[in-house]
Amino acid sequence: QVQLVESGxxxxxPGGSLRLSCxxxxxxxxxxxxxxxxxxxxxxxxxxxTISTGTSTxxxxxVKGRFTISRDTTKNSFYLQMNSLKPEDTAVYYCWGWTxxxxxxxxxxxxxxxxxx
Numbered sequence: 001q002v003q004l005v006e007s008g009x010x011x012x013x014p015g016g017s018l019r020l021s022c023x024x025x026x027x028x029x030x031x032x033x034x035x036x037x038x039x040x041x042x043x044x045x046x047x048x049x050t051i052s053t054g055t056s057t058x059x060x061x062x063v064k065g066r067f068t069i070s071r072d073t074t075k076n077s078f079y080l081q082m083n084s085l086k087p088e089d090t091a092v093y094y095c096w097g098w099t100x101x102x103x104x105x106x107x108x109x110x111x112x113x114x115x116x117x
Contacts, residue, residue, distance in 0.1 A: 002030050002106045004095050009111030012085055016115070020080040022095030022108055028076040031097040031106075035069060036080045038091035038113075045094070049080060062088075085115045 008020040024031060035050030035058075049069040050058045057069055066085075071078035082089065095108035 002026075002097055002099065004097055004106050004108040006093070006095050006108040006111045009093060009113045011114045011116065013117050014085060014087060014115055016085050017081070017083045018085065018113060019082070020093055020095070020111060020113075021077055022079070023075075023077045024097060025076065028071065028073055028078065030099060032100045034071065034078050034095070034097045036093055037096055038089075038093045039110075040088075040091040043091075048093070050096075051078065082113070085113075087115050089113065090115050 003025045005023045006020060008018060010018060012018050020036065033050055033052045036048040037045050038048050039045040046060065048060055048063055049067055051069045051071060059067060066083050068081045091113060092110040093113050094110045097106040
C-alpha cells in the first residue's frame with residue numbers, strides 16, 4: 001500500500017515557473033514507476049511525465065523542454081519542475097505511482113495549477 005500526497009500548485013503568470021512535489025509513504029522504494037498526469041476541464045486525464053526506478057524518463061510532447069521530472073529517495077518524494085508555463089498548462093495535476101507486485105496504480109489527491117495573467 002502506498003499513499004501519495006501532493007503539494008505546490010497555484011496561480012502563476014504565463015512564462016512563470018512552479019514546482020510540484022509528491023511525497024510517497026511509507027517509502028518511495030515501493031514504487032516501480034512514478035509520474036504526473038493532468039486533467040483540464042472537459043478533457044481526459046493525460047500523461048505529463050514519468051520516471052522509472054532506473055531513472056528513465058518520459059515526457060508528453062507538449063511539455064518537452066519545459067518540464068522536468070525528478071525524485072529524491074532520501075525524502076521519499078518526486079517532483080515536477082514546470083518552466084515557461086503556458087495558459088494551456090492549466091489543469092489539475094495528479095501524481096501517480098505504480099507497483100509491479102501487486103500490479104496496482106496509486107494517485108495523489110490532485111493540485112490545481114492555473115496559468116493566467
